[in-house]
Amino acid sequence: MTLKLGIFYFLAAFTLWAAAVVVLGKNIVRSAVALIFGFCGMAALYVLLDAEFLAAVQVLIYVGGITILLLFAIMLTSRIGVTTARVVNDQVILSAIAAIGLLVGLIYASTSGIPAMSGPPRLPETAPFLGRALLTTYALPFEAVSVLLLAAMVGAIVLARKE
C-alpha cells in the first residue's frame, strides 16, 4: 500500500508542477504544453481512483480536443520569439491574497469537516454502469448537455466566421 501512496505523491507533484507552469509561465505555448502534461497527470490520478473510463475520456476530450483547440488559437494569435514583457495584470497582490485565502479555506475544509471514509475495496467496471445511468437516471441532464453542446457549436461557428 505504501507503493500506491508513493505513486500518488509522484503524480500529485507532477500535476502541481504542470499547473504551476500553466499559471505562472511566461511563454504561452509552454503553458499549453504544460497543461497537456497536467491533464495526463490528472488522468493517471483518475486511474488511481478506479475511474479508467473517465481517465480515457479525459485524455480524449481534454488533450485530444480542448488543448488542440487552445494551441490552434495560440498559433493564430501569437508569434514565436515575441516575449511579452508583462504576463500578469496589476491585480497580482489582491489576487494572490484571494487565492491564498481560498486555499487556506479549502485545506481547512478538506482536513477537518470530512470523516475518514474508505469506500469499497475496488470499484467494479464503471463504463457499463455509467452508460446505463446516463440514459436512465440522468436522461434529462444528458439531453440538456447535448443541446448545450449543439448551441455552443453553432455559437462558436457564428462568432468565429468572418462577415
Added chain:
Amino acid sequence: MIPLSHYLILGGIIFSLGVFGALTRRNAIAILMSIELMLNAVNLNFIAFARYLPQTMLQGQVFAIFVIAVAAAEAAVGLAIVLGLYRNFKTVNVDEINLMKW
C-alpha cells in the same frame, strides 16, 4: 489506501492556482487555460468522492462527465470569442481591450 483528504487538498491547491491565473493573466487564452485547470480540480474532487463514499452510485463520475462536456462547450465558445477579439483589436491581452470601460 490513500486518505481522501490527500485528493481534496490536491484539488484545492490546483483550484486555487487556477483562480490566481484566471484573475491575473493578461492573455485571454491563458485565462481560458486557468479556467480549464479549475474545472479539472473540481472533477478530481468529484471522482475522489465517488470512490470513497460508501455505497456509492457513482454520481461523482456522472457529474464529472457533465463537467467535461460543459468544459468542451466553454472552450469552443471561449476560443471563438478570443479569435473575434484578435480580429478586431489585434491583441488578446484583456487589459488592453477597454473600449467599453470608462
Added chain:
Amino acid sequence: MTFASLVERFYAALAAWGIPWIVPTLIVMVIVVSVVLAYISVAAMFMIWWERKISAHIQVRYGPMRVGGWHGWAQSIADGIKLLLKEDLIPTGADKVVFVLAPMVVFGATVAAYVTIPWAPGLIVRDLNIGILYMVSISSLVVVGIIMAGWSSNNKYATLGALRSAAQAVSYEVPLVLSLLGPVMIAGTMSMGKLVEAQSGRWFGVLPGWFVFPQIVAFLTYFTCALAECNRLPFDIPEAESELVAGFHVEYSGMRFAMFFLAEYANMFVVSAIATTLFLGGWHGPWIPLPGLPRDVAHGLFGLVWFQVKCYFLIFVMMWLRWTLARLRVDQLMGFAWKVLLPIAFANLIVTGLVLILGKHALLYVGGIAILLLVAILLAARPAARTVRVGERT
C-alpha cells in the same frame, strides 16, 4: 499455456525464492517493453522497404535493388544507420524545449497504443476493459506532438502543416470514434480481447463471424478516417511534399526525424490493428493442430500469423491508395469529414442500435446494406464538385 500463465509461473518461481513482487514486475515490464520496441523497429523498417517496393512496382520501376542482395532488403537498415550518424540540428530560432519534446510525445503516444493490441489468443500486454477507448485516446496525443513540432520549428511551412494537422485531426476523430461504436455495441464490450472473442461465431453458418459484414459502412468510414489520422494520402495535407516541403517535420534531421518516421509507420500498424480487431475478426482464422505441439500453442501460432496477415493486408491497401488517389484540398477535406463521414457514421450508429433493440441479428445485414445503398445514392446525387480555375478565389 498463454502469455499470462507464463508470467504467473515466473512470479510464483521468484516468490518461492523470497524475492519481493516488485522485482519480477519490473523485470516483466522491461522485457515486454523491449519486445514491443523491437517489434516496432523491425516492422517499421520492413514497412518502409515494402512501401518503396510497392510504389516502385506500381510505377513500373524496381525500387531499391542493391543493398543486402535480394531485392535490396537491407535498404531500410542502411537508411536507419545513416540517420543515426547524421548531425542533430536544432534551428536557432526554435523553441528548444518544445522542439526536443515533440518527437518524444509522438513516439511515446504511438508506442503506448501497443499495450492493448491482441496479438493472439491470450497474448496481449494488458487487456484493459476500456481497451478500444484507451487506444483511441492515447493515439490522439500524436496530434499534440505534431503541433508542438510544427510550432516550435519557427518555420512557416512547419506551422502551416501543424495548423492543417490540428484541423484535420479534430475533424476526423469524431467520425472515427463514432464508427468504432458499432462493433462495440454488437459485442457489448470495449475490451480488445473480448471484442475478438465476440467474432468467433459464423453468420448464417457460412461467413466468418467478423463484424465487417454487418458493419461494412462503419468499416469503410473507419478506414477513411484512419487514413486521415495517419496523414496518409489522400489526406496527407499536413505534410504535403509538393506544397509544404515536408510540413511539420521540415526542420528535423537525424535521430529526431527518424523518430517521426518510425512513429508514422508504427501508427499505420496501430490503426490497422484496430481495424483488424474490431472488424476483421482479430486472430480468428482457419487453423489445424500441428504435430508435436499442444493444441492451444498451435492455435496461438496460427492466431499470431492470421493477425499479422490481416494487418499487413490493410497496410498494403493504404500504400496502394497512395498511388491511386490525389490529395484533397483543405476545404474539401473539412467538408468531407463534417458533411459526408459524420452523417454516415451517425446513420450507421442509429440503425445498429435499432436492430440490436429489435433483437434480430440477421437484420444487421439488412440494416448495413440499407445504409450502404442510402450512402451510395446520396453520394451519387451530390452536385459535382465545382471546378476552380487557377487564380480564382473560392
